[in-house]
Amino acid sequence: MAQKTIAGVNLEVTEDGYLEDSTQWNEEIAKEIAKEEGIELTDKHFEVINFIRENADAGLTIRKVGKSGIVDIKGFYELFPGGPLKIASKIAGIKKPTSCV
Amino acid sequence: MKKILILGAGTGGTIMANKLRKALDREEWDITIVDKQQTHYYQPGFLFIPFGIYNKQDVIKPKANFIPSGVNIIFNDVDKIVPEENKVLLTGGKVLAYDYLIVATGTRPFPDETPGLKDELWYKEIFDFYTIEGAVALKEFFETWQGGRLVMNIAEMPYKCPVAPLEFVFLADEYFTKIGIRDKVDISYVTPLPGAFTKPRATKMLGALLEEKNIEVIPDFYLESVDNKEKKIKSYDGKEIPFDVLTIVPVNKGDEMIERSGMGDDLNFIPTDKYTLQSEKHENIFVLGDASNIPTSKAGSVAHFASDVLFDNIMCAIKGRRLRAKFDGHANCYIETGFGKGSLIDFNYETEPLPGTYPLPGIGPFGLLQNTKMNHYGKVVFRWMYWHMLLKGKELPIESEMTMAGKKK
Structure with missing residues (x-):
């Protein structure tokens, strides 16, 4: 665990930079984490981020985001290139997604 | 007479039929198990068929051999569950009422979910090995194959028996070495995961073994479609991988009956309490094995370990007690x-x-x-x-x- 100041707030983050406490999240923090990932957030990004925050407890998959009605899977990749679920979760201030085997 | 109904006579359902019949009074409890197929497949054995280690006869036996006397077996498709009425409708019109329902209908591959997968190359140069048909077709293909690019790809998480595709590439390495063409075969392991496996220590150990055997791991690849003309798999973010033979773990989903019953998530897995194995919505419905959405492997060993917990909890439920057994995801x-x-x-x-x-x-x-x-x-x-x-x-x-x-x- 590490301390990090993001958007003027002192936060606890994991080794990979995910927020420990998702209730501390706000939009300014999201913008700053996104900048570190090389992403400029648009309204569309925030629609996806809000969907992710609302469904965090139910377990998320790329497929599920693709069925959200906000973006399809291709669009999700375009908004968050590389690993969309991992990156979007980090920006949304929720835990790193885990696949269980 | 009170009724326990079990849907699915695979590993989980069969174990439960045996445990419950032994424990419950035959005068008091009627137990019925329903399955659409009469053949029990030893699914862990499918993996060995493409390499000629097992044949079809090694992995099949009649389901009825494993159901104890005193349990009714019905071989029929299930149309749907009507949980509000404690009823199951069978295809053809028969209705079964229950006091307790155990859903153990498993998961299976749905190649139709991926565009181009079940197309002209299906069972010619594209194979799954999670069905007896796929495993046997692949064996016949390997018998005359001269070498080229062998691509093992996993389409979606979760899928059953998470280690099987790893075992497949290890066994392929041995098979092609023994027939003397390993130098003509490129093996790659293409996965949506960030590495060979999900958990860190196993990923490290298995990753090293793959490297030692000259099997390339291509991580973070999320399959969008298969191009049959150019023989390539394509990901959502535009990556392409060419193949000469593609072995695939198609998208896994729960039974379509779960969808018809309105009881599943987006992959037809039933939301289930991961400790008690009770359905989240209906307290007289329990879910065993791959049919549930609990966050552990979809595998026979899990269904087997979970069956002890489920047995205890059904006995508690019958007696009106709190469900005290807790599954640990073993x-x-x-x-x-x-x-x-x-x-x-x-x-x-x-x-x-x-x-x-x-x-x-x-x-x-x-x-x-x-x-x-x-x-x-x-x-x-x-x-x-x-x-x-x-x-x-x-x-x-x-x-x-x-x-x-x-x-x-």
Whole structure:
């Protein structure tokens, strides 16, 4: 665990930079984490981020985001290139997604 | 007469039929099990068919052989469950009422979910090995194949038997070495995961083994479609990988009956309490094995361990007591690594696979996260145990609950 100041707030983050406490999240923090990932957030990004925050407890998959009605899977990749679920979760201030085997 | 109805006579359903019939009074409790197929497949054996190690006869037996007397078996498709009325409708019009329902209808591959997968190359140069048809077709293909690019791809998480595609590439490495064309075969392992496996220590151990055997891992690849003309798989973010033969784990989903009943998530898995195995919505419905959405492996070992917990909880429910047994997510997987060796992993919801010995601390005989001959024998012997002990609900010499004894942190 590490301390990090993001958007003027002192936060606890994991080794990979995910927020420990998702209730501390706000939009300014999201913008700053996104900048570190090389992403400029648009309204569309925030629609996806809000969907992710609302469904965090139910377990998320790329497929599920693709069925959200906000973006399809291709669009999700375009908004968050590389690993969309991992990156979007980090920006949304929720835990790193885990696949269980 | 009170009624327990079990849907699915696979590993989980068959074990429950045996356990419950033994425990419940025949004058008081009627037990019925429904399945659409009459044949029980030993699914862990499918993996060995493409390499000529097992044949079809080694992995099939009649389901009826494993259902005890005093349990009604019905071979019929299920149309849907009507949980509000405690009823199950069978295709053809028959209606079955229940007091308690156990759903053990498993998961299966749905190649239709991926554009181009079940197309002109299906069972010609594209194969799954999670069905008897796919495994046998692949065996015939390998018998005359001269070499080229072999691509093993996993389409979506979760899928059943998470170690099987790894075992497949290890066995392929051995097979092509033995027939003398390994230098003409490129093997790659293409996965949506960030590495060979999900949990860190197992990923490290298995990743090193793949490298040693000259099998390339291509991570973070999420399959969008298959191009049959150019023989390429394509990902959502525009990556393309060419193949000469594609072996695929198609998207896995729960039974379509779950969807018709309105009881599943987006992949037809039933939301289930991961500790009690009770359906989240209906207190007289329990879910066993791959049909549920609990966050552990979809594997026979899990259904087997969970069956002890489910048995306790159904006995509690019948007596009106609180459900006291808790499932820990225990999974135990033998991993064939080729050339007569194997590895073994043992884990649960909380604990990732760790090195050590199993089941006896310090003695074994099996080595956890180690590559040994003894682990391979364990897998060989297991097929006998499966047919003769496990399905019939007999005690095995291993505990249902995972133990830390013998594991090193």
